[in-house]
Amino acid sequence: MERLGTGIGWRPEIADAVEGMPGIDWVEVVAENVCPGHLPESLLRLRERGVTVVPHGVSLGLGGAERPDEGRLTALAERAEALGAPLVTEHIAFVRAGGTLTASPRLEAGHLLPVPRTRDALDVLCENVRIAQDALPVPLAVENIAALISWPGEEMTEGQFLYELADRTGVRLLIDVANLHTNHVNRGEDPAKALAELPLEAIAYVHVAGGFERDGVWHDSHAHPVPGPVLDILTDLASRVSPAGVLLERDENFPEAAELEAELEAVRGALEKGALEKGALEKGAREKDETGARDGTDVQGGAAGAREARPGDAEAGSLEPARQRLALAQTAVLSALVAGTPVPEGFDRARMAVQARALAAKRADVVAKVAPELPRILGDGYRAAFLTYAQAQPMTGGYRQDALDFVERLLPAGRPEDAGVRRELREWWLERSGSKPRSRRPAVRLARATRRVLLRR
Structure with missing residues (x-):
């Protein structure tokens, strides 16, 4: 793995600032937000500079x-090639459920949700990773995620789960130290133990980000400064291994360039502190016993034990029962979060309620970005109207479809009351809802609205 150095997440809102920042060796871009044939000029200029x-x-x-969906894999591969990337990254998460495996409507979370750390989930994840690796032109690295909820009956720690995943597939790891902190606050998991169990040689690079705590729950917002505890975990990681790259993530509430540069300096400082600790530990080990030199691999003993105890990889074609069991479990969880069905047994109801509110709020925020005309047309009433809609209508497609569905549900209910606003919303919907003749649309809307009313009775 080539050394990446220090980087920052490229976002359109801070494109100019990123271009002007000193010491930026690389950037990361959300794959779904760029088009291979129309890359942003800022990214092209950065690439020309060797970034x-x-x-x-x-x-x-x-x-x-x-x-994994073939179309999504193809799109990710196209972006890797267009950007000349040395690798691509994704998440260890599920983002949708339902569908053919459960004979139920497909549901979209619009968010990264944790997988259970069970043998079934690990077997399925390993096969999915192998499918993705075969479809991509460059190496794949996968990221640990932050979570508000915990699955009951888990069979492995996070470190053991990641160790086996890397061991069985050869996939690289993207370790987010902010997510380790989130899981420490929300799930009582020890970041030091997770680091001790990781296959450190598999780490491709590291994410660092900020968040905030409210009512005992840590929210991984990517919209706040990086807190001290996250930097401490980064220092701990750097005392065990020298990561090839470290990247600062910021997705919202962008500060001035000087503040971002100060955060990057804090990240570099944490890395340097960890490197000094690593050097001191290695020196002490050499002085104690030349044959027991600390080289960063001795910290994996716990995970190695898990590897020895695991059963062999599942036979090809034998994963369908595991996929179905996982599908039923994930569908029940996602349905409880977005469709108001009962919370599955063993889950913390209060945390599930927090997660459900967070998903609805994120839907409202993202729809406001992909369809900025809607908050402009509806004004202060947009958010309350959307959250009311989200409570009754799960997302079944992407965010752009969610925006259309929101307006389509709003209008037949005679809302908003202002006739001029309703007219503007109707015109917005007609312009974006597809190729059906305009004369048919009122009847289609009426039929759909009637069907929904009947289904609710």
């Missing part, structure tokens, strides 16, 4: 029960 660009996917859902 590495890595595409970071968020919608593949490698931790889901179904096999």
